[in-house]
Amino acid sequence: MDIQTATILLFTLAFAILLTGIPLGFATSAVAIVFAYSWFGPDALTIVTSRMYGIVTEPSLGAIPMFVLMACLLDRSGLSTDLFNGLRILAGKLRGGVAVQTIAVGFLMAAMSGVIGGETVLLGLLALPQMLRLGYSKNMAIGSVCAGGALGTMIPPSIVLIIFGLMTRTSISDLFTATVVPGTILMLSYVAYILIWCYLRPQDGPPLSDEELEKIKNSDVSPFNLVILPACLIFLVLGSIYTGMATINESASLGVVGALAILVIKKRFTYKILDASVRATVNTCGTVIWAGMGAIAIVGIYNMMGGGAYISSLFAGIDAPPIVTILIMLGIFFILGTFMDWIGIAMLTLPIFVPIVVSLGYHPIWFGVLFCINIQVAFMSPPMGASAFFLKSVAPPDISLFDIYRSFIPFILLQISVLVLVMIFPQLALWAL
Structure with a gap:
């Protein structure tokens, strides 16, 4: 598969998964894993996880x-x-x-x-x-x-x-x-x-x-x-x-x-205000982190391709x-x-x-x-x-x-x-x- 075809397939697959309602982080992570495995082989899966870990730190x-x-x-x-x-x-x-x-x-x-x-x-x-x-x-x-x-x-x-x-x-x-x-x-x-x-x-x-x-x-x-x-x-x-x-x-x-x-x-x-604020923060930042990990993984694999x-x-x-x-x-x-x-x-x-x-x-x-x-x-x-x-x-x-x-x-x-x-x-x- 050439890079042009791979580009169309990668982004089409990512957006198709997003349209199903699956969160961005999970959709892009899944696509990154599929393309890493199919393009580079099973050893490349460690690259996906290392890039995900990189944004967390x-x-x-x-x-x-x-x-x-x-x-x-x-x-x-x-x-x-x-x-x-x-x-x-x-x-x-x-x-x-x-x-x-x-x-x-x-x-x-x-x-x-x-x-x-x-x-x-x-x-x-x-x-x-x-x-x-x-x-x-x-x-x-x-x-x-x-x-x-x-x-x-x-x-x-x-x-x-x-x-x-x-x-x-x-x-x-x-x-x-x-x-x-x-x-x-x-x-x-x-x-x-x-x-x-x-x-x-x-x-x-x-x-x-x-x-x-x-x-x-x-x-x-x-x-x-x-x-x-x-x-x-x-x-x-x-x-x-x-x-x-x-x-x-x-x-x-x-x-x-x-x-x-x-x-x-x-x-x-009050404790109630502090608790609600911390919970809302965790929910919001969790979304950001997951989106970031998935996006970093898919962009990293795509650049390697x-x-x-x-x-x-x-x-x-x-x-x-x-x-x-x-x-x-x-x-x-x-x-x-x-x-x-x-x-x-x-x-x-x-x-x-x-x-x-x-x-x-x-x-x-x-x-x-x-x-x-x-x-x-x-x-x-x-x-x-x-x-x-x-x-x-x-x-x-x-x-x-x-x-x-x-x-x-x-x-x-x-x-x-x-x-x-x-x-x-x-x-x-x-x-x-």
């Missing part, structure tokens, strides 16, 4: 459970609710103010947890009912909730960035730094769109009523006091990384300590500027993202694509930023955009999936615009290198 992977545990503790600490209430002052008499507030909370929650998906659910519970009650249009309310929640894909300490750095052997700290400017531009573009749209169509984002404003002013708790703890946690985690005082793993551990301290300060710490060189020759044979190759890769990411989890996409494609990107003369950090924005687009795109299903699980019954996907359109266009902007001006991502 990867030091950089230690940051993921710590950040996930921190996010789980924050979910149960009520900090997101406090943060949302503390930023109500942003809304005021501003048209679209609550939607802007939602984007700001999504940005800050992403900077504290780094886990995508959870923010969408939290904002769906906190912000969506309030905006609908105030008379916001469904499109504005739904779009701002999911756009704010999706920011977790690229705002440090994003798990997406950690996985990218792990799979491509690039500096995670540099990746964190690289996404600051594009992530901020994306967040500000959301805010600008909301303000402009609500200025042109005031009925889509009415301001808070005088009664609501009076209630905020007469609150016993100062909005500043509600925001100060989240600000301290963000400074603790990201400040320790950017100042060089801590490694990624150490800053993740500091984040867990900070989250526990917040629970204690707010007198919300000559697959990496074969894919490189395919891209090298494209008679077009190198940027076209980048666009094709981004297109593949997007197509896969409409029906496949981002973890699987990253682990299956990045070890093959990134060496090609480097050979074309592009910086892997720049490509990492493009990857994160692309994943964010896929996260909100039909037919299987995960963000829609996260929101649907907590949205009122009268909000359909069609309503949700229709609301995504302007925000997806903004994401694509920022993607193009970073492609045209690489220094937006490489400014600190």
